[in-house]
Amino acid sequence: MINILLLEDLPEIRAWLSSLVMQVFPDAQIAEAARVHDALGLVSAIKFDLALVDLGLPDGSGVDVVAALREHQPETQSVVVTIHDDDEHLFPALQAGAFGYILKEQARELIIEQLQRISQGEPPLSPSIARRVMAYFAAKSKPQPMSASSAAVPHVSLTDRETEVLLRVAKGYTLPEIGQQLTLSRHTIADYVKQIYRKLNVSSRAEAALEAQRLGLFGR
C-alpha cells in the first residue's frame, strides 16, 4: 500500500484525479486536500510516497507544499499537476523539488501513462524547461562577485552528458530519440533527467539557504 497526497482545489477535478490515481495505484491510500494549509498539515502527519500538487490554490502556491515535502520527506515524489504549461510557473516548482509535471487537461489515458512513467522514474522534460535549466546552470558557472559567500555553496554543476541531453531536449528531440542518438538505453537517459532534476533542486536549495543567511546577516 502506498500513501498518496492529492492537493487540488476544484472538487470535480480532485474527484476525477482521485479515480485516476486509484486506477494507476489500486492499493493506494489517498489523502485529499484543497488548500496549501491543509496539505502542509497532512505532510507533517503522514508519510507520503507520492504527491500530486496543483500550483494555483486559493491560499497560496503548491510550490510551498513541494518544498515542505522535499524538506521533511525527501523520499516522496512530488509531481506538479497544473493547467500552466509555461516554465514561468513550472520552473520554481522543479527548483523546489518537484519530480516532473502533468498538464491537467490532457486525456485520461495520457495522464495515466505519464503518471506511470514518473512513478517508474521517467520524468518528462519539455524543451522550454530544458532551456531554462541550462540557462540556470550557465549563470551559476559564471564567476560570482561575492566570492567569500559563494564558497559556502556546494558547487553543483552538470556533467557533459547531462548538458548534452538537455541540449538535445531543447532542440525538440524526444527522450527515446536522444537515447538512440547517444546509443544509450531509455533507462540511462531517464537517469540523466532524474539527475538533472535533483541537481536543480540541490543547487536551488543551497542558493536559497545562502540567501536566507545573507538576509539574516543583514537583518540583524
Next chain:
Amino acid sequence: MSRSGWYHGPHLLLCLGLLWLACASALAQAQTVKIHAAQAVESDSPGFPADRSAPLVDLPDDWSASRPGSNGPVWYRLTFTAPGLREKGELLALYIEHVCTNLQVYLNGQLIHSGGQMSEPITQNCNHPQLISLPAGLIGPGLNSLDIKVVGHALARVASAHRAGGLSALEIGPKSVLADKHAQQVALTVAVPQAVSATLLLMGSFMFVLGWMNRRESHLAYFGALSVGWAIVESRFWLRNLPVDNAVAEFLLCAMLPLLTWASVQFLLRYAQYRHRWIDIAMPLQAAVMPATLLLAGPERLYPMASFWYVLLALQALAAAAFYLRTQYHARRRAFWPMALLLCLATAALAVEYAAQKFGIRGLLMQLAQTATPVMMVLVGLRLLQQQGRALQAAEESKAHLEMRIREATAEIEHNFTQLAELRVEKVTERERKRIAADLHDDLGAKLLTIVHTSDSERISTLAREALEEMRLSVRGLTGKPVQLIDALGDWRAEVVSRLGQAGIEAAWSAPAEDLPQTLSARAFVQTTRILREAVSNVIKHSGATHCSLSCDIADGDMQIVVRDNGNGIPMELDGRLDRGHGMASMKHRAKQLQGQCLVESGPGYGTVIRLTLPLTRATEVA
C-alpha cells in the same frame, strides 16, 4: 681723514681754522674734508651768539650724551678757507648725513639753507641727509664762518634714539662729489623706505581684504594688518612734515607698536592653525594699555617707557615666531625652512636695529637692518600669496572636477530616470497582462478543465480541451516575450514528433540546426504554433496517414514550413473546393494575419501537402 680722491691732484685746498694743523697733511690731497669738531652753544638767538663762549665739541654730537635733557636749539660754528676757489670754478657744498630734527645754515652770517619749519611742529629731517650748496659769491678769500642752527628733541621725548637731537659729522667739498654721496644716502634712507612702504601698503591692503573675506584664512587678514601698520610706521622715515607736534607724533607712533605686535603674533599663531581665547583678548588689551602707560608717563619719559615696551613686544613676536616654527617643524611641513630662514633674518634685523638704537650706532649695517625687516615681510607676503594662489588653483581644479562629476551624475540620473520610467511602464503593462492571464487561468481555465474531465460527451470534452489550449496560447501571446526562432523550432519539433508518435504515425522533421539569429514575436510564435497544431491534428484525425514529414526552411527572409502526409487527402466538396471542416480556413486566416500564406494541396489518395510561408521580418515585428 679723507674719504676719496687719491688720484686727483690737490685741486682744492680747504683750510679749516680749527683743524688747521691736524688736517694739514691730509688736506693737500683731499677733495672733500670731513669735519669732526665744531664750536657749539645752546641758544635760541637769531644768529650765532658770538658774545657767549662756545666750547669745541666733537662731531657727531649726540645731545643725549653731550647735553642730556636739552631740546636745543644749538648753534654750531666752524670756519674754513677756500683759496683759489674762483679760479677752479667749482661749486662747493656742505653735506650733513644726519641732523635731528631740523637745521638752518648760515654762511658768513647769510642764511643759505633751511630744512623747513624750525618750531613745533618741527620738520622731521632725521632720516634726510642734507646737501647744501655754498654759494661761491658768499665765500670770501679769507676765513669763512659756517653757522648751523639745529633744533631737536631730548632723547627722553622721542621713542627712538634715531630721532633724538644731534648733529653728525660734516663734510665739505665739491658739490659734484657730495651730490653722489647724498643721492646714495637719500636712496637708502628715503627712497627705499618709501618703496617698501608703498609695497607693504598695497600688498597688506590686498591681503587684509582677502583674509577678511575668507574667515578661514584669518592669518592673511592679520598679515595684511601687520603690513599696513608697518607701512605706516615706516612712513616716519620719509614723511617730514606732520601737522602735529613731536610729542603727539611720537605717541601715535608708539601706540602703533602693540597693534603691530598683535597682528604679527596672531598672524603667526593662526598661520600655525592655533587659536587661543586668552591671546584673542590679551592682545587688544595690551594695545589699549600701552598708550595709557605712555600717557601716564608723560612726554618727558617717553623714551624709557617706549624702550621697555619695545623689548616686551619684541619678545612676544619672537615667542610667536618660535611657536610657529616649532609646530611647522613637528608637522614636517615643507614650508618650514623658507619660513624659518625669513623669520630668522627678520629677527636678526630687529636685533641689529635694537642694538643700534641702544648703543647709538649709525651706518650702513643699521640701515640695511632697517630695510631688511620690511623686505622680509614682503617676501613672506609673496609666499603667502603664492600659497593662496596654489590653493585657489587647487580649488578651481577640484571645482572643475566636481562640476564634471555633477554633470556626469546628472546625465546618469537623467538616463536612469528615463530608463526607470520606461521600465515602470513596461512593468505596469507586464503586471496587468499577468493579472489578466492569471484571471483567465484561474477562472476560465478551471471551468474549461472541469468540462474537459466531467463531460460525458467526448466531443464536448475535446472542444473544451481545445478551448483551454487556445486560451493558453492567447495568454502566451498576451504576456509572452519574443521567442528565439531556434527555440520555437525546438518546441514545435517536440510537440509534433511526440503527438505523431503517440498516434502511431512515423514522423520526420527537418529544420536548420545551426544558430538562427531571428526571433519571433510572442504572437507570431503562438499563431504559428496553432497552425502547426491544427495541421498535425488533421493528419492524426483525418488523413489515415502512416508517415508525416515536416520541413522548415529559411530563405530570403521567409520561413517556409511544409507538412506532407501519405494519407487519404482531403475530400472535395461538391463545388470542387477542399473541405472546410478541416480547419483549413482558420489556418489560412492566421497565416494572413502574419502577412504570410497557407497553401493546401491535396487529392484523394495522394496525401496532403500544407505549405506555410511566413515573412520573418514581419513575423518578428508584429507584436
